[in-house]
Amino acid sequence: MRKTAKIYYTSDVHGYLFPSAYTERSEKPAGLLNCMANYQKDGNTLVLDGGDTLQGSPMAIYLSAGRKEGLEAEHAIADVFNAGGYDAVTLGNHDFNFGYEYLKYHLNALNARCICANVRDRKGRLGVISSQVFTMENGLRLGVTGVVTDFVNVWEQPEHMRDLEVTDAFSAAERELERLKAISDVTVCIYHGGYECDLETGDLLSESGENVGCRILRELDFDVLLTAHQHMMVPARKINGTTTLQLPANAVCYAKLEIACEDGEVSVSASINPAGEIHDEEPYRSLFPLEQKVQQWLDEKAGSLEEDIPRQSKLAMALQGSRVADFFNQLQLEYSGADISCVGLGNTPMGLAKRVTTRDIVSVYPFANTLVVLEVDETVMKKALERCAEYFTVENGEVRISDVFLKPKVEHYNYDFFAGISCEFDLRRPVGDRVTKLLYDGAPIDGRKLTLCMSDYRASGTGGYDFYRKCRVVKRIGSEVPQMALQYLREHETVQIKTRSDLSVVW
Numbered sequence: 300m301r302k303t304a305k306i307y308y309t310s311d312v313h314g315y316l317f318p319s320a321y322t323e324r325s326e327k328p329a330g331l332l333n334c335m336a337n338y339q340k341d342g343n344t345l346v347l348d349g350g351d352t353l354q355g356s357p358m359a360i361y362l363s364a365g366r367k368e369g370l371e372a373e374h375a376i377a378d379v380f381n382a383g384g385y386d387a388v389t390l391g392n393h394d395f396n397f398g399y400e401y402l403k404y405h406l407n408a409l410n411a412r413c414i415c416a417n418v419r420d421r422k423g424r425l426g427v428i429s430s431q432v433f434t435m436e437n438g439l440r441l442g443v444t445g446v447v448t449d450f451v452n453v454w455e456q457p458e459h460m461r462d463l464e465v466t467d468a469f470s471a472a473e474r475e476l477e478r479l480k481a482i483s484d485v486t487v488c489i490y491h492g493g494y495e496c497d498l499e500t501g502d503l504l505s506e507s508g509e510n511v512g513c514r515i516l517r518e519l520d521f522d523v524l525l526t527a528h529q530h531m532m533v534p535a536r537k538i539n540g541t542t543t544l545q546l547p548a549n550a551v552c553y554a555k556l557e558i559a560c561e562d563g564e565v566s567v568s569a570s571i572n573p574a575g576e577i578h579d580e581e582p583y584r585s586l587f588p589l590e591q592k593v594q595q596w597l598d599e600k601a602g603s604l605e606e607d608i609p610r611q612s613k614l615a616m617a618l619q620g621s622r623v624a625d626f627f628n629q630l631q632l633e634y635s636g637a638d639i640s641c642v643g644l645g646n647t648p649m650g651l652a653k654r655v656t657t658r659d660i661v662s663v664y665p666f667a668n669t670l671v672v673l674e675v676d677e678t679v680m681k682k683a684l685e686r687c688a689e690y691f692t693v694e695n696g697e698v699r700i701s702d703v704f705l706k707p708k709v710e711h712y713n714y715d716f717f718a719g720i721s722c723e724f725d726l727r728r729p730v731g732d733r734v735t736k737l738l739y740d741g742a743p744i745d746g747r748k749l750t751l752c753m754s755d756y757r758a759s760g761t762g763g764y765d766f767y768r769k770c771r772v773v774k775r776i777g778s779e780v781p782q783m784a785l786q787y788l789r790e791h792e793t794v795q796i797k798t799r800s801d802l803s804v805v806w
Contacts, residue, residue: 313355602788
């Protein structure tokens with residue numbers, strides 16, 4: 300007998316509930332509320348999410364800040380998921396960013412089951428399970444498990460993981476698959492991780508172990524593998540008998556899968572669909588006052604700069620220096636007391652007006668990063684700068700951004716702007732040997748040890764900076780950088796940006 304089922308899938312929502320980009324007040328065809336308006340759920344339908352829900356948007360920042368300050372914070376994110384009829388979610392690496400209690404606060408308000416087979420909760424208060432078999436109205440059994448990239452252990456602040464353990468993602472998926480195959484008609488893995496190989500060419504994209512989607516496709520035989528984390532648009536395809544796909548970030552689209560099972564044979568068709576411009580009246584109307592609070596908060600004046608910072612392209616920022624980066628490096632140096640500072644910025648061109656609003660700060664620095672100070676030497680600094688020099692390539696005498704930072708995922712945030720050193724890149728030289736000058740306080744570093752302030756994300760070695768992981772940690776600063784920037788602006792009547800990057804690039 301032929302039985303069918305549907306799955307609706309989202310991932311990497313990052314707190315984008317409403318159809319807003321938050322860089323301005325206008326609406327756009329995106330947001331979880333708009334995605335949900337497309338769902339047609341019945342007794343033979345599952346709605347699933349692949350994690351990274353609680354961090355990433357001004358809405359998410361507003362909610363987490365309110366919670367930390369002891370204010371009554373709405374369960375807005377859980378409320379929207381509940382209204383969408385979500386059956387199961389897994390955890391993303393960013394869902395750990397605000398600590399155990401905030402994660403519990405969210406999950407306890409969520410109707411959906413949290414399925415994450417490689418997360419062990421020592422307190423047992425999150426309600427996380429390893430897998431679940433959902434029996435459809437027609438009797439079809441869908442066995443669902445979830446796993447999160449185990450690089451959470453590399454990236455996350457130790458205090459956030461004190462009561463949690465994240466084990467090997469592949470091993471957990473393998474274990475749950477064997478269990479589910481015996482009690483399910485269809486097996487589904489939600490993996491908050493991505494593909495370590497190009498699905499078209501097979502070329503290796505990363506050897507770090509952060510993403511093992513291709514290994515899962517190669518060695519395990521799930522019927523469906525729903526990936527996340529990389530924010531890539533990967534249309535559905537069948538690889539080694541498994542249907543797999545991935546969505547871009549911020550709820551700009553959702554996936555719909557149609558599954559049929561007959562005589563033990565499973566067939567899957569899937570599509571990725573735009574969120575569209577329509578949302579249901581509820582819960583949009585009930586939550587709109589919260590959205591208005593967020594918009595009002597974003598428009599509040601945070602402080603003043605001595606002068607406007609004109610918007611620059613990403614290439615111009617890297618070649619000519621960025622006053623936005625100088626601002627963040629200046630506050631990092633002041634708050635940390637480090638010798639040197641570096642900062643990575645978001646993927647969009649950016650500038651700042653003299654009158655700085657909260658919206659401006661969270662737009663130019665949309666990350667919930669904290670700061671770490673490392674002890675470094677000349678060898679480490681040289682490696683870091685060579686990684687940055689790889690950002691550029693020269694074609695027909697013109698400099699452009701290297702595909703290394705653009706494919707398979709746009710990663711301008713992995714180019715770092717430094718303050719406190721003088722350096723030169725010679726793009727006529729091969730990658731890995733382009734740094735031709737490196738001075739601190741006007742002299743070579745030689746055998747000196749220096750302190751370098753950076754984000755906790757970068758200190759984890761992510762983005763091609765593995766060598767940082769071996770450096771001694773001098774200090775950790777637990778405040779998030781956007782909050783520190785707002786505090787810095789409040790503490791200075793008019794901010795004069797005196798810090799400047801000192802980089803010259805020749806080609």
